[in-house]
Structures are given as C-alpha cells and as structure tokens.
Amino acid sequence: MFLKFSRCINTSITMSAQRYSSTWPTKAYVNGEWCNAKSGKTFDVVNPATGKTIATVPDLDTSDTQVAINAANEAFKTWKNTTAKERSDLLRNWYNILVKNKDYLAEIVTAEAGKPLPESLGEVAYGNSFVEWFSEEARRTYGEYVPSPIKTKEILMIRQPLGPVGLITPWNFPIAMITRKAGAALAAGCTCVIKPAENTPITALVAAKFAEDAGIPKGVINVVTASRGNTPEIGKLLCESPDIYGISFTGSTEVGKLLYKQCSSTVKRVGLELGGNAPFVVFEGADIDKAVTGAMASKFRNCGQTCVSANRFIIQKKVFPEFVEKLKKAMDTLVMGDGINSGVNLGPLINLAQVEKVDRIVNDAKNKGANIITGGKRALNFGERFYEPTLITNITEDMACYIEEIFGPVAVCIEFDTEEEGLKIANSTNRGLAGYFYSNDLSQVWRVAKALEVGMVGVNEGIISSTEAAFGGVKESGLGREGSHHGMDEYTEIKYICFGNLKY
Ligand SMILES: NC(=O)c1ccc[n+]([C@@H]2O[C@H](COP(=O)([O-])OP(=O)(O)OC[C@H]3O[C@@H](n4cnc5c(N)ncnc54)[C@H](O)[C@@H]3O)[C@@H](O)[C@H]2O)c1
Numbered sequence: 001m002f003l004k005f006s007r008c009i010n011t012s013i014t015m016s017a018q019r020y021s022s023t024w025p026t027k028a029y030v031n032g033e034w035c036n037a038k039s040g041k042t043f044d045v046v047n048p049a050t051g052k053t054i055a056t057v058p059d060l061d062t063s064d065t066q067v068a069i070n071a072a073n074e075a076f077k078t079w080k081n082t083t084a085k086e087r088s089d090l091l092r093n094w095y096n097i098l099v100k101n102k103d104y105l106a107e108i109v110t111a112e113a114g115k116p117l118p119e120s121l122g123e124v125a126y127g128n129s130f131v132e133w134f135s136e137e138a139r140r141t142y143g144e145y146v147p148s149p150i151k152t153k154e155i156l157m158i159r160q161p162l163g164p165v166g167l168i169t170p171w172n173f174p175i176a177m178i179t180r181k182a183g184a185a186l187a188a189g190c191t192c193v194i195k196p197a198e199n200t201p202i203t204a205l206v207a208a209k210f211a212e213d214a215g216i217p218k219g220v221i222n223v224v225t226a227s228r229g230n231t232p233e234i235g236k237l238l239c240e241s242p243d244i245y246g247i248s249f250t251g252s253t254e255v256g257k258l259l260y261k262q263c264s265s266t267v268k269r270v271g272l273e274l275g276g277n278a279p280f281v282v283f284e285g286a287d288i289d290k291a292v293t294g295a296m297a298s299k300f301r302n303c304g305q306t307c308v309s310a311n312r313f314i315i316q317k318k319v320f321p322e323f324v325e326k327l328k329k330a331m332d333t334l335v336m337g338d339g340i341n342s343g344v345n346l347g348p349l350i351n352l353a354q355v356e357k358v359d360r361i362v363n364d365a366k367n368k369g370a371n372i373i374t375g376g377k378r379a380l381n382f383g384e385r386f387y388e389p390t391l392i393t394n395i396t397e398d399m400a401c402y403i404e405e406i407f408g409p410v411a412v413c414i415e416f417d418t419e420e421e422g423l424k425i426a427n428s429t430n431r432g433l434a435g436y437f438y439s440n441d442l443s444q445v446w447r448v449a450k451a452l453e454v455g456m457v458g459v460n461e462g463i464i465s466s467t468e469a470a471f472g473g474v475k476e477s478g479l480g481r482e483g484s485h486h487g488m489d490e491y492t493e494i495k496y497i498c499f500g501n502l503k504y
C-alpha cells in the first residue's frame with residue numbers, strides 16, 4: 001500500500017553490503033523533491049571496511065540549505081495545524097515502512113558506518129522504536145489547568161510546536177539519531193531540516209524516502225547532504241537563521257560548543273548530545289563475570305564509537321587482576337572484519353581521522369609508561385581503518401586516554417582503593433553523559449548512583465539505551481533530553497493563557 005520505492009526486501013547475510021545500491025536514493029531531499037546541489041558538486045560515500053566508494057551524493061551549500069529552510073517554513077504553516085492524531089497516524093505509517101525494510105536499512109548502515117550486521121539490525125530496531133514511541137507520544141502533548149489564586153481569573157498552559165528546526169546528526173548511529181530527533185520534532189508539530197553526517201547520508205535519505213512513502217507532506221522533512229567542507233557554513237546558517245527555531249545536535253563537544261555559541265544570536269532553543277568520558281566502576285563485592293560481560297557490551301558496541309561507551313574502567317584493588325584477566329580473555333574472542341560477513345562482531349573505525357585519533361591516544365599512553373596488555377596498534381591486515389582491540393593498564397591522570405573520549409576499541413583499566421577514591425576518579429572529568437558501576441551492596445548502589453556526576457547510570461548493566469528512558473548528559477556532555485516522554489519538550493514551547501474578568 002505504501003511501499004512505492006521500498007519494496008520489502010528479503011535479505012540474508014551475504015558478502016556484499018551493496019546488493020541494493022541501485023535502489024538507494026542518491027539525491028538530496030528538499031521540499032518533497034529529490035535534487036542535486038545547484039553547484040552540481042557531489043561527494044563520495046565510502047565503506048569504511050573496504051575503503052571503496054559506495055555512492056556519490058550532492059554536496060549542498062548554504063544557498064541550497066536556504067531553500068530547505070524556506071520549505072520547512074512553508075510546510076510548518078499547515079503541519080502545525082494538523083491534529084495530534086493525524087501526526088500520530090503518519091508517524092505510525094512511517095514506522096511500519098521502516099520495520100518492513102529493517103534488513104534493507106541494516107545493510108546500508110553496515111555499508112556506510114561499518115557496523116557488524118547484527119549490530120546494525122539492533123540499531124535499526126532501536127531507531128525505528130523512536131518513530132513508534134513518538135507516534136504514541138504525539139497524542140499526549142498535554143497542557144495544564146492550574147487553580148487560580150484569583151476568583152475572576154483562570155490559568156491554562158498549552159504546548160505549541162517551536163517551529164522549523166535544524167537537526168545535525170552523527171555517523172555512529174546513522175538512523176537512530178535521526179529518528180530520535182525527527183520523530184519527536186514531527187510529533188510536536190515541528191518541521192525539520194536534517195543535516196546528516198557526511199559519512200552516512202544514504203541511511204538518512206532512505207529514511208526520508210520512507211517518510212515520503214508514508215505520506216508525510218513535502219517540506220516537513222528535508223535532508224541536506226553536504227561534504228565536510230560545506231558543513232560549517234551550513235551549520236552556521238541553520239544556527240543563525242531567524243527562520244529556524246531550534247537546533248538539535250549529536251556529535252563532538254567541540255562542534256556542540258560552536259553551535260551553542262552560534263545559536264546565541266537568535267536565542268534559539270538548543271539540544272546537545274555531546275561526547276562522554278564514561279566511568280565504569282567495579283567494586284570488590286561485584287559479580288566479576290557479569291561486570292566483564294557488561295564491559296564488553298559497553299566498550300565494543302560499534303567498535304567503541306558510542307557516546308555512552310565505557311571510557312575508563314575503574315576497578316577496586318582486590319578484584320583488579322581478576323577483572324583484567326577476564327576482560328582480556330573476552331577480548332581475545334572478538335572477531336574483526338567487514339561487518340557484512342557472518343560471525344564478525346568488531347568492525348572498522350569510521351574513517352582515517354578516527355584511526356589517527358585512537359592511535360595518538362594509545363601511543364600517548366605507551367610513551368607515558370602504560371602497559372599494553374593486548375593490541376596497541378592498527379590492524380592493517382584487515383584494512384586501513386581497523387584497529388586492534390586494545391587493553392591498557394598502569395594509567396596516569398595526564399594520559400589522553402584518561403582525559404579524552406577515545407571513541408575506539410581501547411579498554412583502559414585504572415585501579416582504586418576506597419569507594420571515595422573510586423568516585424573521585426569517576427567524577428574527575430568535565431564530561432558527564434553515562435556512568436556504570438557493578439556492586440552487590442544495596443547501600444553502596446544508592447550512594448554511588450546518586451554521587452556519579454552523569455545524566456545516565458547503569459547499575460550492574462553495560463547497555464542502558466532505551467526509547468522509553470531520558471537520554472542526555474550533564475557538565476559539558478550536553479543540554480536537554482531525548483527519547484522518553486521528555487523528548488518532545490525540546491520541540492515545544494509552553495504558552496500561558498490567562499482568562500480574566502470571569503463572572504461566577
Ligand atoms: N556524541 C556522539 O554520539 C558523537 C558522535 C560523533 C562523534 N563524536 C565525538 O567527536 C569526535 C570526532 O568525530 P567527528 O569529527 O565526526 O564529530 P563531529 O562533531 O565533527 O561531527 C558530527 C556531526 O556534526 C557535523 N559538523 C561538523 N562540524 C560542524 C560544524 N562546524 N557545524 C555544523 N555541523 C558540523 C558533522 O558533519 C556531523 O554531521 C569523535 O572522536 C567522538 O569523540 C561524538
């Protein structure tokens with residue numbers, strides 16, 4: 001009924017992630033049109049596992065982006081007046097198409113982002129769940145009636161959509177970061193201009209095609225594909241345009257700070273999901289086997305390229321040797337390779353810049369006296385973008401691996417003595433996205449969960465992401481929350497309406 005472009009594709013694991021590349025949309029999507037850049041320029045999309053170009057897409061600039069902003073404004077005039085039920089139904093249509101094509105989408109995620117296929121399927125399910133969730137939440141954009149202190153007055157507060165918004169998304173979750181933002185925005189009655197990461201534009205375009213097939217009107221979703229070169233100017237335009245009412249960004253803290261600054265000129269609403277430096281604390285009473293399982297899941301999800309990935313394992317003295325030994329043993333079982341191949345559970349890093357960053361962080365630790373227990377270098381026999389799973393001990397506070405978000409398959413283990421010391425290490429960072437700890441002492445669980453300076457805590461759990469829960473950070477890890485019933489707050493304004501001179 002709605003699968004115009006997207007026939008349901010029955011997939012099974014094969015050696016090629018590009019089986020359906022002839023069906024991929026490779027034009028930008030503006031005002032319901034599939035278009036090229038006015039300049040005619042394009043850029044290549046590369047499979048990080050093979051280094052081969054898998055598609056070429058338009059390299060839009062600010063003049064093209066202005067057309068998208070205008071389209072989002074025109075569409076907002078009618079979209080804001082649709083009923084919550086109408087928006088809910090359209091989001092549900094979109095969700096149904098996304099689900100029907102989950103295997104197709106997952107293969108694209110693997111081709112663009114390099115994730116092992118089972119992980120891509122997991123991301124697609126996670127990403128799709130935001131569209132389902134916000135199709136449901138759309139109908140619960142409740143206002144409030146508040147008892148007035150004055151007899152002749154009544155107080156009402158309603159929620160209204162912000163207006164057209166700019167959504168700037170990263171490459172590490174090519175579908176989920178789009179649906180988490182666009183799902184909430186559309187449900188609230190906002191229209192959007194999406195600027196996907198230059199590494200993963202195809203997933204974004206396919207998602208937009210499915211939205212079109214679902215009947216979401218032209219101009220409500222626009223996808224502006226752009227190279228790294230054109231991106232800063234496009235970002236500036238979105239931030240400074242008086243016709244864009246909110247910016248939601250997921251990516252590096254550095255870019256997030258720049259966007260925040262740029263948004264000040266129009267006092268725009270800003271949602272930022274930025275980098276973390278997640279502590280993963282293991283106390284001596286914990287179940288070490290469970291802690292190792294959680295550590296593997298948290299650290300090696302998307303080859304460590306996750307904003308909530310454990311960045312520093314902080315292990316109590318008594319269990320330190322056991323944890324390190326068991327973690328190494330688990331790491332030895334990882335199967336590296338092209339994520340499209342069956343059995344692979346560790347893919348490449350996204351690009352050479354990311355490989356260079358990880359290598360710099362590991363070499364810095366080596367030069368400052370750390371012990372490399374396993375790994376410690378590029379895995380060139382697999383390809384240019386692969387890095388060996390690496391385990392490092394003997395860490396000091398001046399090492400880059402202690403301070404920076406690694407975003408790679410590098411596990412850093414730090415020893416501590418008392419709970420107070422463990423917490424001090426965990427909180428000694430200007431980031432505060434996720435934190436994890438393993439303990440079987442109920443009082444300690446409460447103390448530590450409250451004391452960790454982060455927005456999200458995993459207690460005896462290494463994977464915490466969930467559509468139903470509020471995702472976001474404190475300190476320099478960001479502003480606002482995504483997902484959950486709070487997710488739509490980012491896209492709505494509260495309007496207070498006072499009814500006066502009433503007669504009773
Ligand atoms: N929080 C996350 O999920 C996340 C995601 C990606 C990267 N990172 C962190 O950032 C580091 C570098 O990765 P990166 O260079 O791809 O991240 P990045 O922040 O540069 O890129 C993320 C998104 O921002 C866009 N962007 C870049 N510069 C911009 C600008 N001036 N204006 C507007 N948009 C801009 C990119 O095109 C992409 O869409 C990683 O090593 C990691 O530490 C975090």
Ligand SMILES: O=CCCC(=O)O
Nearest residue numbers: 172173306307308465
């Ligand atoms: O890396 C950013 C998002 C990760 C997640 O939602 O679990």
